[in-house]
Amino acid sequence: MPHVLNFVFRVFFKLDKETRLFFGLPYRLHSEDRKILDRKLLPWFAARNDVKKVLFVGCDSYTVHYKEYFLEDEYWTLEPDPLKKKFGSRNHIIGQLEDLANYVSENYFDLIICNGIYGWGLDEKEAIEKAFTSCYNCLGNNGFLILGWNNLPERTLVPLSNIKALHLFTPFEDLAIGGPTIITQTKHKHIFDLYRVKKKTNIDY
Ligand SMILES: C[S@@+](CC[C@H](N)C(=O)[O-])C[C@H]1O[C@@H](n2cnc3c(N)ncnc32)[C@H](O)[C@@H]1O
Numbered sequence: 733m734p735h736v737l738n739f740v741f742r743v744f745f746k747l748d749k750e751t752r753l754f755f756g757l758p759y760r761l762h763s764e765d766r767k768i769l770d771r772k773l774l775p776w777f778a779a780r781n782d783v784k785k786v787l788f789v790g791c792d793s794y795t796v797h798y799k800e801y802f803l804e805d806e807y808w809t810l811e812p813d814p815l816k817k818k819f820g821s822r823n824h825i826i827g828q829l830e831d832l833a834n835y836v837s838e839n840y841f842d843l844i845i846c847n848g849i850y851g852w853g854l855d856e857k858e859a860i861e862k863a864f865t866s867c868y869n870c871l872g873n874n875g876f877l878i879l880g881w882n883n884l885p886e887r888t889l890v891p892l893s894n895i896k897a898l899h900l901f902t903p904f905e906d907l908a909i910g911g912p913t914i915i916t917q918t919k920h921k922h923i924f925d926l927y928r929v930k931k932k933t934n935i936d937y
Pocket residue numbers: 789790791792795810811812813816827828829830846847848849852853854
């Protein structure tokens with residue numbers, strides 16, 4: 733009997749998930765990388781006093797709840813697909829990360845979360861360089877970048893080690909969250925690289 737209940741529960745749960753994804757209803761993923769992002773990284777950054785303006789890049793039904801971490805902050809989302817605007821925040825940009833400087837001023841953000849973008853549309857070397865340079869320009873002095881990516885050949889057509897723009901950042905770590913590189917054991921070989929903007933000079937604050 734417990735097996736039958738377990739089976740029924742699993743079928744129901746699966747249907748529920750698929751139905752939610754199909755209708756674009758908010759949904760939370762529970763993979764190991766999501767647990768690290770949802771339960772460790774986002775709460776830790778949200779609690780920092782020097783993180784007040786946040787950009788989350790790339791929206792979907794399973795990213796809607798991220799705004800809840802930043803209720804006391806200015807939380808922005810950016811997504812090129814206009815149909816996904818409904819998954820974005822009140823401050824939402826329809827556009828590409830490469831063009832971020834067209835929408836906000838220099839040094840605007842304290843934290844940019846770029847998870848599953850590199851390798852998922854951001855694939856050309858020129859575009860990747862432009863996107864991370866834009867992150868640097870639109871992050872303030874010592875601003876943070878969370879870069880989540882899949883360490884699979886098909887998702888790393890241009891290796892990150894070839895990207896010069898990442899030299900504008902310094903790897904970041906903290907005892908509470910780990911880093912600078914957090915490797916997960918997921919089938920997608922998801923990795924989080926934590927970065928902080930290298931000190932900028934000649935900035936008028
Ligand atoms: C795999 S999803 C990742 C969504 C989300 N960031 C997450 O944590 O799962 C990839 C998303 O990246 C978006 N995307 C692709 N190229 C992009 C670019 N150049 N700039 C910003 N977003 C891009 C896609 O439209 C898509 O919504």
